Amino acid sequence: MTKIVYVATDGSRTEVEARDGDSVMRTALANDVEGIVGECGGSMMCATCHVIVDEAWAEKVGPRSDGEEDLLDGAATEPRPTSRLSCQITVRPELDGLVVHLPEAQM
Amino acid sequence: MLGQLDFAPLDEAITIDALTLDPYPIYKRLRAEAPVLRVKSVGRTLLTKAADTKHVKDNPALFSSNDPKTPMQPAFRAHTLMRKDGPEHVSERMAMNASFMPKAIKEHWGPLYERLAEDYIGRLPRGETVDIFKALCGPIAARILAHILGIPEATDEEMQRWSQTLMDGAGNFGWRPEPFARTDVANDEMDRHFDAMVERHRAERGPSAFAIMLNAERPIPMSQIYSNIKIAIGGGINEPRDALATIIFGLLTETEQFEEVKRQGAWSAAFEEGVRWVAPIQASSRLVTEDTEIRGYRIPKGDTVMTIQASANHDEELFEHPERYDVFRAKNPHQAFGSGPHHCAGAHIARRTVGQIILPLLFERFPNMTLPDPDVVQWRGFGFRGPINLPVRLA
Numbered sequence: 001m002t003k004i005v006y007v008a009t010d011g012s013r014t015e016v017e018a019r020d021g022d023s024v025m026r027t028a029l030a031n032d033v034e035g036i037v038g039e040c041g042g043s044m045m046c047a048t049c050h051v052i053v054d055e056a057w058a059e060k061v062g063p064r065s066d067g068e069e070d071l072l073d074g075a076a077t078e079p080r081p082t083s084r085l086s087c088q089i090t091v092r093p094e095l096d097g098l099v100v101h102l103p104e105a106q107m
Numbered sequence: 108m109l110g111q112l113d114f115a116p117l118d119e120a121i122t123i124d125a126l127t128l129d130p131y132p133i134y135k136r137l138r139a140e141a142p143v144l145r146v147k148s149v150g151r152t153l154l155t156k157a158a159d160t161k162h163v164k165d166n167p168a169l170f171s172s173n174d175p176k177t178p179m180q181p182a183f184r185a186h187t188l189m190r191k192d193g194p195e196h197v198s199e200r201m202a203m204n205a206s207f208m209p210k211a212i213k214e215h216w217g218p219l220y221e222r223l224a225e226d227y228i229g230r231l232p233r234g235e236t237v238d239i240f241k242a243l244c245g246p247i248a249a250r251i252l253a254h255i256l257g258i259p260e261a262t263d264e265e266m267q268r269w270s271q272t273l274m275d276g277a278g279n280f281g282w283r284p285e286p287f288a289r290t291d292v293a294n295d296e297m298d299r300h301f302d303a304m305v306e307r308h309r310a311e312r313g314p315s316a317f318a319i320m321l322n323a324e325r326p327i328p329m330s331q332i333y334s335n336i337k338i339a340i341g342g343g344i345n346e347p348r349d350a351l352a353t354i355i356f357g358l359l360t361e362t363e364q365f366e367e368v369k370r371q372g373a374w375s376a377a378f379e380e381g382v383r384w385v386a387p388i389q390a391s392s393r394l395v396t397e398d399t400e401i402r403g404y405r406i407p408k409g410d411t412v413m414t415i416q417a418s419a420n421h422d423e424e425l426f427e428h429p430e431r432y433d434v435f436r437a438k439n440p441h442q443a444f445g446s447g448p449h450h451c452a453g454a455h456i457a458r459r460t461v462g463q464i465i466l467p468l469l470f471e472r473f474p475n476m477t478l479p480d481p482d483v484v485q486w487r488g489f490g491f492r493g494p495i496n497l498p499v500r501l502a
Contacts, residue, residue, distance in 0.1 A: 075210065
């Protein structure tokens with residue numbers, strides 16, 4: 001199991017145990033983390049699973065996938081340099097302790 | 108492996124007429140007794156549980172949208188993105204997607220839509236009883252779409268007629284000639300209208316879907332630009348129209364909630380609950396590409412399954428008292444906008460225009476609106492559903 005930490009805009013932290021192979025979006029939904037919608041189920045079509053990866057983790061998480069940029073560009077909250085769609089981040093052991101920040105709005 | 112499994116049961120009693128008049132009691136029974144059911148009148152395998160509809164939508168390799176042989180082909184005179192999968196679908200959709208995203212709505216469309224809403228709502232006569240479905244829901248949905256697509260000179264009447272004609276043609280599964288004769292006329296009108304806009308969009312480079320597609324670094328072919336705009340016309344008017352009418356009905360028949368929504372300004376929640384309660388798009392079809400299994404039943408390659416999101420949105424496993432319009436339910440994981448690669452491209456626009464602009468303005472102007480006789484309101488539709496009349500008293 002891999003620990004993922006979601007930080008809301010008010011600073012409150014939700015720590016969950018994630019299954020390797022799941023996405024960070026799906027993990028949030030499975031654990032009732034508020035602030036991630038993921039309405040298109042991970043198809044990179046809705047941009048409602050936007051997260052800002054904590055800078056300490058940005059390199060380990062890696063770059064945006066093909067096509068992710070276009071959606072983040074139009075997202076409800078202006079993307080930052082480490083913004084990702086959490087459906088495109090796969091949970092794996094080296095991400096144990098990953099911290100992602102939630103944006104102000106997804107829709 | 109699938110050899111031992113049974114096919115889903117076959118129903119020969121359910122009629123399309125019954126589904127059109129009131130499908131919800133039928134779906135309630137199917138969820139409990141036969142959540143995977145071949146329905147003879149529809150010619151498809153109906154899936155009525157939320158987990159199954161989501162599973163199908165999220166697995167496009169196994170459940171394909173690709174179907175060049177639907178009546179959509181002659182109706183749109185094109186194989187449109189709605190009936191494609193994979194990279195082809197993605198490139199055509201992403202060509203116009205930027206116009207439909209929250210950022211474009213915030214930066215470009217918001218102020219215009221507020222003016223349009225003030226204008227259309229401002230024309231409604233105070234103190235009278237009017238059919239708000241005809242007087243507001245259809246026309247404002249048409250006007251908003253005309254602007255976002257980049258064809259603002261098309262009239263409300265043209266937009267609504269083109270849209271209905273395309274939908275009638277796309278649903279012409281009996282392949283009768285008349286609906287296609289009407290779509291031919293509409294296609295000619297739309298093509299002429301689009302032709303006349305091309306130069307202006309090349310010069311102005313605005314934020315509309317038409318302009319963005321034309322002015323892209325590597326534009327998609329002009330034929331696809333046109334069919335994309337037609338798909339948006341065919342699929343972008345009746346849904347916000349029906350959502351708006353459904354929400355107004357819900358609020359005016361649940362007066363305690365209506366008061367609380369006004370007090371809290373909970374218009375977005377009122378919107379989400381409306382599209383859950385009566386999803387404007389009730390059902391979608393997917394072609395099965397390989398033998399598979401759903402709930403222990405054999406679903407053979409070549410079968411067409413129909414996801415009933417109307418029923419998914421009433422699934423007792425996810426929703427308490429699903430038959431009731433309840434703005435303040437704790438969770439609302441509805442599938443009204445679908446899921447997977449074909450997730451509704453207009454979801455953000457609908458949420459912002461209907462949920463954040465039109466509803467608050469409408470009830471700011473008419474805070475004491477009433478529905479004098481809910482029983483006269485008629486609801487229709489199997490594939491698409493909403494009220495077809497809504498006489499309200501404007502006060």
